[in-house]
Amino acid sequence: xxxxxxxxxxxxxxxxxxxxxxxxxxxxxxxxxxxxxxxxxxxxxxxxxxxxxxxxxxxxxxxxxxxxxxxxxxxxxxxxxxxxxxxxxxxxxxxxxxxxxxxxxxxxxxxxxxxxxxxxxxxxxxxxxxxxxxxxxxxxxxxxxxxxxxxxxxxxxxxxxxxxxxxxxxxxxxxxxxxxxxxxxxxxxxxxxxxxxxxxxxxxxxxxxxxxxxxxxxxxxxxxxxxxxxxxxxxxxxxxxxxxxxxxxxxxxxxxxxxxxxxxxxxxxxxxxxxxxxxxxxxxxxxxxxxxxxxxxxxxxxxxxxxxxxxxxxxxxxxxxxxxxxxxxxxxxxxxxxxxxxxxxxxxxxxxxxxxxxxxxxxxxxxxxxxxxxxxxxxxxxxxxxxxxxx
Amino acid sequence: xxxxxxxxxxxxxxxxxxxxxxxxxxxxxxxxxxxxxxxxxxxxxxxxxxxxxxxxxxxxxxxxxxxxxxxxxxxxxxxxxxxxxxxxxxxxxxxxxxxxxxxxxxxxxxxxxxxxxxxxxxxxxxxxxxxxxxxxxxxxxxxxxxxxxxxxxxxxxxxxxxxxxxxxxxxxxxxxxxxxxxxxxxxxxxxxxxxxxxxxxxxxxxxxxxxxxxxxxxxxxxxxxxxxxxxxxxxxxxxxxxxxxxxxxxxxxxxxxxxxxxxxxxxxxxxxxxxxxxxxxxxxxxxxxxxxxxxxxxxxxxxxxxxxxxxxxxxxxxxxxxxxxxxxxxxxxxxxxxxxxxxxxxxxxxxxxxxxxxxxxxxxxxxxxxxxxxxxxxxxxxxxxxxxxxx
Numbered sequence: 162x163x164x165x166x167x168x169x170x171x172x173x174x175x176x177x178x179x180x181x182x183x184x185x186x187x188x189x190x191x192x193x194x195x196x197x198x199x200x201x202x203x204x205x206x207x208x209x210x211x212x213x214x215x216x217x218x219x220x221x222x223x224x225x226x227x228x229x230x231x232x233x234x235x236x237x238x239x240x241x242x243x244x245x246x247x248x249x250x251x252x253x254x255x256x257x258x259x260x261x262x263x264x265x266x267x268x269x270x271x272x273x274x275x276x277x278x279x280x281x282x283x284x285x286x287x288x289x290x291x292x293x294x295x296x297x298x299x300x301x302x303x304x305x306x307x308x309x310x311x312x313x314x315x316x317x318x319x320x321x322x323x324x325x326x327x328x329x330x331x332x333x334x335x336x337x338x339x340x341x342x343x344x345x346x347x348x349x350x351x352x353x354x355x356x357x358x359x360x361x362x363x364x365x366x367x368x369x370x371x372x373x374x375x376x377x378x379x380x381x382x383x384x385x386x387x388x389x390x391x392x393x394x395x396x397x398x399x400x401x402x403x404x405x406x407x408x409x410x411x412x413x414x415x416x417x418x419x420x421x422x423x424x425x426x427x428x429x430x431x432x433x434x435x436x437x438x439x440x441x442x443x444x445x446x447x448x449x450x451x452x453x454x455x456x457x458x459x460x461x462x463x464x465x466x467x468x469x470x471x472x473x474x475x476x477x478x479x480x481x482x483x484x485x486x487x488x489x490x491x492x493x494x495x496x497x498x499x500x501x502x503x504x505x506x507x508x509x510x511x512x513x514x515x516x517x518x519x520x521x522x523x524x525x526x527x528x529x530x531x532x533x534x535x536x537x538x539x540x541x542x543x544x545x546x547x548x549x550x551x552x
Numbered sequence: 553x554x555x556x557x558x559x560x561x562x563x564x565x566x567x568x569x570x571x572x573x574x575x576x577x578x579x580x581x582x583x584x585x586x587x588x589x590x591x592x593x594x595x596x597x598x599x600x601x602x603x604x605x606x607x608x609x610x611x612x613x614x615x616x617x618x619x620x621x622x623x624x625x626x627x628x629x630x631x632x633x634x635x636x637x638x639x640x641x642x643x644x645x646x647x648x649x650x651x652x653x654x655x656x657x658x659x660x661x662x663x664x665x666x667x668x669x670x671x672x673x674x675x676x677x678x679x680x681x682x683x684x685x686x687x688x689x690x691x692x693x694x695x696x697x698x699x700x701x702x703x704x705x706x707x708x709x710x711x712x713x714x715x716x717x718x719x720x721x722x723x724x725x726x727x728x729x730x731x732x733x734x735x736x737x738x739x740x741x742x743x744x745x746x747x748x749x750x751x752x753x754x755x756x757x758x759x760x761x762x763x764x765x766x767x768x769x770x771x772x773x774x775x776x777x778x779x780x781x782x783x784x785x786x787x788x789x790x791x792x793x794x795x796x797x798x799x800x801x802x803x804x805x806x807x808x809x810x811x812x813x814x815x816x817x818x819x820x821x822x823x824x825x826x827x828x829x830x831x832x833x834x835x836x837x838x839x840x841x842x843x844x845x846x847x848x849x850x851x852x853x854x855x856x857x858x859x860x861x862x863x864x865x866x867x868x869x870x871x872x873x874x875x876x877x878x879x880x881x882x883x884x885x886x887x888x889x890x891x892x893x894x895x896x897x898x899x900x901x902x903x904x905x906x907x908x909x910x911x912x913x914x915x916x917x918x919x920x921x922x923x924x925x926x927x928x929x930x931x932x933x934x935x936x937x938x939x940x941x942x943x
Contacts, residue, residue, distance in 0.1 A: 162729075162794040164567025169560060175811065176555025338553075370791025372778055373799045376771035384764045400761025403553040403811070408764045416807065420566065420794070 162370050162420040169414040171307050172333040175407065177399075179337045180297055183213045183255070184220035190293060190332040192253025195224040196246050198266045199257045200231065204299065209340060213257055213297060225249045230258060233435050233442065234265035236315045239279060242269035246292070254294045259352075260303020263296050267311035267329045270294050283313060288326035295333045299340045301406040302352030302443065304359055304413025306334035314436055320522070321432040336410070338403040346393045349405075350500040351443025353389040356409045357382060358446045362425045363418035365457070365464065365534040371421045375467070378417045382472045384408045389500060426532025427453045430542055433519045440509045447502035448509055452548035454490045457535040462486050506550040516546045553761050553811040560805040562698050563724040566798065568790075570728045571688055574604045574646070575611035581684060581723040583644025586615040587637050589657045590648045591622065595690065600731060604648055604688060616640045621649060624826050624833065625656035627706045630670060633660035637683070645685045650743075651694020654687050658702035658720045661685050674704060679717035686724045690731040692797040693743030693834065695750055695804025697725035705827055711913075712823040727801070729794040737784045740796075741891040742834025744780040747800045748773060749837045753816050754809035756848070756855065756925040762812045766858070769808045773863045775799045780891060817923025818844045821933055824910045831900045838893035839900055843939035845881045848926040853877050897941040907937045 172190075174182050187195060195217060197210065204210045205228075217224055227242050245251070246269060256266035270292040272279030282288050298306045305311065309330050312323040344352075364378045384404055391401035411417065430453065431445040458465050466482040469475040469489025478484045494504060503509050520543045523531060530536035537545070563581075565573050578586060586608060588601070595601045596619075608615055618633050636642070637660060647657035661683040663670030673679050689697045696702065700721050703714040735743075755769045775795055782792035802808065821844065822836040849856050857873040860866040860880025869875045885895060894900050911934045914922060921927035928936070 162567075162791050162798075164570065165564075167564040167566065168562075170563075171559075172561075173556075173558040175558065176553075179555065370794065372791075373772070373775045373795045373802070376775050377768065377802070380767035380771040381764070384767050387763055400553055400763075403761065404764045407553075407811070411764070411768070411807070416802070420798070 163368055163422070165419040167415060167419045168327055169307060169330065169416065171331050171414070173307070173336060173410065174333060175336045177337060177339055179335045180209060180212050180340070181216050182335060183295075183297060184216035184218070184222055186295055186333040186335065187217065187222050187253055187255065188220045190253070190295065192255075192293065192295070193222060194249065194251050195222055195253045195255045196242065196249075196251045196266070196269065197224050197226045197255055197257060198230060198242060198262055198269065199226075199228050200259070200262050201228070203343070204257050207343065209299070210257060213255075224255075225251060230256070230262040230265040232261050233314045233321060233439060234261045234268075236280060236313055238265055239268040239272060239313060242266075243272035243279060246273045252292065254292050255297065256294070257297040257299070259298070259300030260305045263298070263303065263305040263331075264311040264313060266294055266296070267291075267305070268313050270329065280315060282324045283315070283322040288324065288328055291326070291328040294329065294331045295335075296331045297335045298406070300344060300348070300352055301341055301402075301409040302355045304356065304409050306331060306336065307410040307414035312432070319436040321436040334410075336406050338399055338406045341402050341406055342396050347501060348441070349393050350389070350502050351441040352409070353385055353405065353500060354443035354447045354497065354502055356405070356412045357385055358427065358443075358450055359412040360417055361450060362428060363421065363423050364468065365424050365461075366421040367461070367534060368421035374417060374420055379468070379471050381408050381412045381417060386472070386496060393500060422533045424532050424534040426534075426537050429523060429531045430545060433522050434509065434511055436522070437515065437519065438510050440511070444503050444509055447497045448505060448511070448549045449545065451490055451494050451497070451504070452545045454493070455548055456541065456545050458483070458486055458490070460535045465489060505552055506546070513547070513550050516543055519546060554759055554813070556810040558806060558810045559718055560698060560721065560807065562722050562805070564698070564727065564801065565724060566727045568728060568730055570726045571600060571603050571731070572607050573726060574686075574688060575607035575609070575613055577686055577724040577726065578608065578613050578644055578646065579611045581644070581686065583646075583684065583686070584613060585640065585642050586613055586644045586646045587633065587640075587642045587657070587660065588615050588617045588646055588648060589621060589633060589653055589660065590617075590619050591650070591653050592619070594734070595648050598734065600688075600690070601648060604646075615646075616642060621647070621653040621656040623652050624705045624712060624830060625652045625659075627671060627704055629656055630659040630663060630704060633657075634663040634670060637664045643683065645683050646688065647685070648688040648690070650689070650691030651696045654689070654694065654696040655702040655704060657685055657687070658682075658696070659704050661720065671706060673715045674706070674713040679715065679719055682717070682719040685720065685722045686726075687722045688726045689797070691735060691739070691743055692732055692793075692800040693746045695747065695800050697722060697727065698801040698805035703823070710827045712827040725801070727797050729790055729797045732793050732797055733787050738892060739832070740784050741780070741893050742832040743800070744776055744796065744891060745834035745838045745888065745893055747796070747803045748776055749818060749841055750803040751808055752841060753819060754812065754814050755859065756815050756852075757812040758852070758925060759812035765808060765811055770859070770862050772799050772803045772808060777863070777887060784891060813924045815923050815925040817925075817928050820914060820922045821936060824913050825900065825902055827913070828906065828910065829901050831902070835894050835900055838888045839895060839897065839902070839940045840936065842881055842885050842888070842895070843936045845884070846939055847932065847936050849874070849877055849881070851926045856880060896943055897937070904938070904941050907934055910937060
């Protein structure tokens with residue numbers, strides 16, 4: 162196990178009707194003028210936004226609004242949000258929605274107190290200041306409600322990049338599973354893949370002696386395998402939605418990742434797909450991750466055999482653990498199909514002839530690599546994209 | 553799943569040599585005059601205390617010292633610590649040791665800013681103020697490094713009582729697995745039982761639809777079963793000590809307990825044993841918990857069968873799940889024996905004739921009960937103590 166720090170200071174308020182606590186939470190954490198940031202019309206149509214406004218009003222907290230956050234949130238709206246916050250002297254950012262609204266909100270939060278271009282932080286500048294952020298989550302997926310990260314797509318060049326800082330951990334996050342009922346089945350499945358991918362990126366590591374984090378990772382995966390099909394089959398089943406929603410937070414606040422080298426190549430490889438084809442992040446991950454697994458498996462067949470046994474219920478073939486490892490990947494692919502996820506380039510409208518362009522955009526020049534479990538160079542990434550073309 | 557809040561804001565610094573960060577951490581969290589609180593001579597003899605002092609000195613942080621914290625920490629030393637802190641104008645409490653030093657430190661932290669008797673908080677008064685606490689942990693057991701709780705024994709009457717508040721969550725906790733190497737095997741085993749008990753108290757619940765917390769609980773138990781024997785067999789094996797140390801925190805910061813009714817009867821039942829016989833808390837739990845399990849098992853045989861299968865590797869007897877459930881309890885008992893833990897009253901010097909006195913001390917008058925999975929009355933507790941007399 163490697164040395165680490167773990168810091169997850171967010172105050173989580175979880176359960177039915179908890180959006181009515183928004184005003185109390187903002188007040189408790191010192192906000193007096195709020196930016197309500199959200200995506201499309203669903204939070205308006207459902208009445209959620211009105212309930213949140215009412216809760217703020219009851220605490221005499223004033224607010225301004227900015228809608229329009231999209232999946233793969235864009236830099237243009239972030240600039241708009243920064244201007245609005247400065248003009249209106251906003252001191253607290255409150256996204257209401259999924260990872261897109263939250264990530265967009267986090268980018269606004271770092272941009273407001275910074276005199277330069279907020280995009281600097283997505284090109285490596287260290288974050289030193291940010292407005293406080295709270296969240297009201299409506300989608301189990303990105304884990305942004307408990308994480309220190311944000312991912313934004315820059316419209317010029319469609320570059321999708323991430324940044325992180327403990328300053329971006331929400332001060333509070335409100336999670337009401339009922340708010341996730343109305344999401345279409347396809348988007349629930351996309352969110353599930355994102356959550357599982359957050360675990361995989363941490364699970365496949367060269368660090369040894371990390372049983373406790375292995376087991377925590379497996380706990381989240383086992384939960385997802387059991388609860389996601391239930392949540393998709395029954396859109397008003399409280400407990401399955403609750404389990405998935407909380408698993409999504411636990412998968413990404415890093416309790417599943419401490420003490421080990423993490424990979425994150427597949428996220429990078431997927432980001433180019435969602436940036437170019439505007440495909441949902443989870444759908445892109447469903448296409449990329451099995452291909453990545455097949456390509457890197459031989460780096461540690463025993464680790465792949467371990468997850469096959471502990472998570473996918475495979476029996477160990479002692480004479481041939483690689484067979485067990487491959488069976489685990491097959492069962493993951495079957496699970497993806499069972500929840501309606503795409504599995505190939507063709508299914509998400511991606512094209513084999515774009516592979517050179519995709520690879521180039523990742524920016525692996527010379528000896529630069531992506532990932533840690535296996536350090537991938539341009540030709541490796543190209544091969545993973547090619548594997549993702551096949552059924 | 554029930555509504556819940558989850559708040560674990562402690563900044564954890566984990567790994568080799570991390571005690572050298574003590575000064576930086578105290579400074580980061582605003583301390584300028586520290587009470588160093590510890591137990592016996594081992595932190596002095598090992599040189600740990602000197603390394604911590606040096607780290608404080610390097611940040612120009614002054615300190616006073618109070619040693620003498622004992623297992624089942626006593627109220628007398630808490631009063632002494634409160635006086636010392638007031639006299640020396642201490643603004644930060646830094647225990648160096650195990651759960652005893654940390655619990656004693658937390659009690660001092662609530663006593664200093666309170667004009668009355670600190671014991672009031674152990675009789676139900678709400679904690680509204682406390683000095684900030686950081687910790688340097690040397691024993692994997694109590695989970696106090698990440699929890700909101702403290703347990704103190706009042707010398708008059710040897711009453712062992714607990715209290716809790718988010719104000720008692722340490723601002724930082726430094727965990728170096730190497731510091732846990734020198735603990736005697738018996739004490740390592742006691743710590744392991746305490747950690748597993750913290751999980752059991754949360755696992756056995758009447759709340760349904762809590763798969764994610766079930767799985768997290770199981771992850772910690774599986775880790776303990778694998779890593780504790782290794783840590784006992786090889787006192788300088790870094791990874792096993794690291795896994796156990798981190799599992800101890802995760803077991804008790806409540807990530808394993810959210811969204812469900814928790815029990816805590818066994819802790820209450822054990823407290824009377826350790827108060828009367830001054831037996832180690834973990835050893836007392838090793839005696840009480842299997843007896844409690846046998847007594848309450850029929851409340852939910854399927855839950856006991858589930859843990860038997862998922863944690864203890866039992867095969868489900870579909871025609872007779874109670875058999876599977878009992879087999880799980882037997883395997884737990886075998887595990888306790890294998891790590892050198894006592895299993896009966898006699899082995900810890902407890903006496904069957906004391907049972908009426910023990911039961912009376914729990915204070916279950918009239919319709920008052922202890923526990924939640926099964927609400928236990930005086931006669932139930934007496935029966936559990938009687939079961940604990942037998943092999």
